[in-house]
Amino acid sequence: MNNRVVITGLGVVSPNGINVADFTHAIKNGISGIRHDQQLKDLNFSCQIVGEPQIPEGYLLNYFSALELRNLKSSGIEYGVIAGLDAWKDAGLEIPTDEPDFDSGTIFGTGTSGVDKFRIGIDIIDNGQVRKLGSGTVVQTMASGVSAFLGGKLGLGNMVTTNSSACSTGTEAVILAYERIKNGQAKRMLAGSTSDKGPYIWGGFDAMRVCTYKHNEEPEKGSRPMSESASGFVPSVGAGALVLESLDSALNRGAKIYAEILGGNINSGGQRGLGSMTAPNPVAVQRCITEAMKSAGVKPEEIDVINGHLTATSKDSLEIENWAKALNRYGNDFPYINTVKSMIGHSLSGTGSIECVASVLQIDQDFIFPNINCEDLHPEIDELIDKSRIPTTLINKKISILAKANFGFGDVNACIIFKKYNNG
Amino acid sequence: MDNDQIINDLKEIITPYTDHKEALETLTENTDLLIDLKINSANLVDIILDIEEKFGIEIDNDSMTKMINVKETIAVIKEKLAANAG
Numbered sequence: 144m145n146n147r148v149v150i151t152g153l154g155v156v157s158p159n160g161i162n163v164a165d166f167t168h169a170i171k172n173g174i175s176g177i178r179h180d181q182q183l184k185d186l187n188f189s190c191q192i193v194g195e196p197q198i199p200e201g202y203l204l205n206y207f208s209a210l211e212l213r214n215l216k217s218s219g220i221e222y223g224v225i226a227g228l229d230a231w232k233d234a235g236l237e238i239p240t241d242e243p244d245f246d247s248g249t250i251f252g253t254g255t256s257g258v259d260k261f262r263i264g265i266d267i268i269d270n271g272q273v274r275k276l277g278s279g280t281v282v283q284t285m286a287s288g289v290s291a292f293l294g295g296k297l298g299l300g301n302m303v304t305t306n307s308s309a310c311s312t313g314t315e316a317v318i319l320a321y322e323r324i325k326n327g328q329a330k331r332m333l334a335g336s337t338s339d340k341g342p343y344i345w346g347g348f349d350a351m352r353v354c355t356y357k358h359n360e361e362p363e364k365g366s367r368p369m370s371e372s373a374s375g376f377v378p379s380v381g382a383g384a385l386v387l388e389s390l391d392s393a394l395n396r397g398a399k400i401y402a403e404i405l406g407g408n409i410n411s412g413g414q415r416g417l418g419s420m421t422a423p424n425p426v427a428v429q430r431c432i433t434e435a436m437k438s439a440g441v442k443p444e445e446i447d448v449i450n451g452h453l454t455a456t457s458k459d460s461l462e463i464e465n466w467a468k469a470l471n472r473y474g475n476d477f478p479y480i481n482t483v484k485s486m487i488g489h490s491l492s493g494t495g496s497i498e499c500v501a502s503v504l505q506i507d508q509d510f511i512f513p514n515i516n517c518e519d520l521h522p523e524i525d526e527l528i529d530k531s532r533i534p535t536t537l538i539n540k541k542i543s544i545l546a547k548a549n550f551g552f553g554d555v556n557a558c559i560i561f562k563k564y565n566n567g
Numbered sequence: 568m569d570n571d572q573i574i575n576d577l578k579e580i581i582t583p584y585t586d587h588k589e590a591l592e593t594l595t596e597n598t599d600l601l602i603d604l605k606i607n608s609a610n611l612v613d614i615i616l617d618i619e620e621k622f623g624i625e626i627d628n629d630s631m632t633k634m635i636n637v638k639e640t641i642a643v644i645k646e647k648l649a650a651n652a653g
Contacts, residue, residue, distance in 0.1 A: 210584060214613075275616060277612060279613075
């Protein structure tokens with residue numbers, strides 16, 4: 144079995160737009176979703192700016208019943224369910240009422256689930272009142288809570304699971320879902336990822352001093368991938384979701400096709416060589432990109448655009464070097480490269496899927512969104528590739544092939560290749 | 568507190584947990600929480616917590632297992648109220 148796999152639905156909950164239309168507008172126009180966070184200031188965080196989706200009062204009632212919302216304290220589940228249901232609706236898929244849809248499943252990743260619910264539960268348990276926890280604690284704090292909620296709401300009868308691989312979670316989910324459809328094990332998969340928000344999530348990174356503390360008074364300038372003045376990432380949160388479908392299934396029901404997935408690769412540097420728990424092994428990163436191209440049947444010179452990981456730490460130069468070496472393309476010959484992290488920060492386990500949505504939107508709507516905050520390009524990057532390859536204003540241009548990668552703690556990598564679908 | 572009063576309070580407590588509003592409207596002592604009101608069994612513990620709060624009582628595990636229909640639920644509530652009063 145070797146099915147072609149296409150994308151027929153998109154959903155996103157991002158700090159700069161909580162639906163696909165608003166998000167598209169924001170990334171085209173370089174609109175930042177980074178804001179000052181008084182709570183982090185009060186808690187003595189070094190980094191007091193974050194990217195957090197602005198969910199209006201009452202909005203969750205469109206996605207959850209009043210009963211579900213009663214004791215819901217799991218922001219990752221909230222974002223994931225909004226993005227997932229929006230993607231399903233966007234794909235024009237029915238929700239079965241009586242029988243499960245055994246041809247449809249979900250792989251929806253997260254780093255943790257329900258930390259705020261956990262926090263409440265810890266106080267209750269420590270006070271000897273475990274019986275007062277109620278029924279919601281397990282489903283909100285189990286890692287697979289988000290896929291379980293989505294599976295129930297959509298009546299999914301195929302695989303319903305949650306993957307977790309740090310910052311590569313979202314892209315990994317899309318690749319795993321792609322493989323499942325390609326191999327004929329499912330016709331449709333909802334692929335995506337989400338993350339919890341708040342000080343208990345971001346605190347660990349703040350303690351590692353990997354978040355910027357230099358832009359607390361100018362939040363929108365804080366996330367500076369590829370810039371010389373980059374001083375760490377800006378923590379953020381959100382979710383992205385993509386409906387993947389066999390080409391046959393999509394054509395049969397006349398669905399809109401956003402893009403095709405040609406292939407991908409997932410690997411690890413084994414925390415050997417230059418790799419460690421927190422640093423990527425360049426050999427593995429380059430291999431991941433090369434193997435992804437091989438699996439897609441794509442040559443390096445065919446890649447028009449790269450959607451990078453590019454968190455705004457000292458590792459950005461190394462990432463550019465890895466791409467350049469893997470593709471053997473330098474200077475003017477290097478593909479265009481961009482990242483939404485300049486606008487929304489680093490949404491951790493949510494980031495890969497949000498960026499996959501951004502990648503697919505560029506292919507579907509023929510544009511390359513601008514990078515913001517890199518007017519002072521890092522000299523190490525300037526040496527490797529031409530400035531013109533890092534757009535700082537919107538470019539309207541047809542893209543045929545886009546490579547997208549994320550790299551995560553644990554020395555894990557994921558790279559996926561998207562292509563414009565041209566009715567054949 | 569008489570049965571009608573307790574039933575009225577129970578209706579209010581149960582409302583968010585059931586989609587079967589008709590069965591809730593016509594709730595009697597013989598109504599079964601799981602069969603007639605189709606309440607998710609996992610939510611029974613939440614209903615018990617709501618009852619405890621409403622009536623200012625504490626319901627032990629043995630009593631809780633009896634509370635599958637309205638009649639038994641009322642009996643347990645009355646018993647615990649009486650214990651409180653005593």
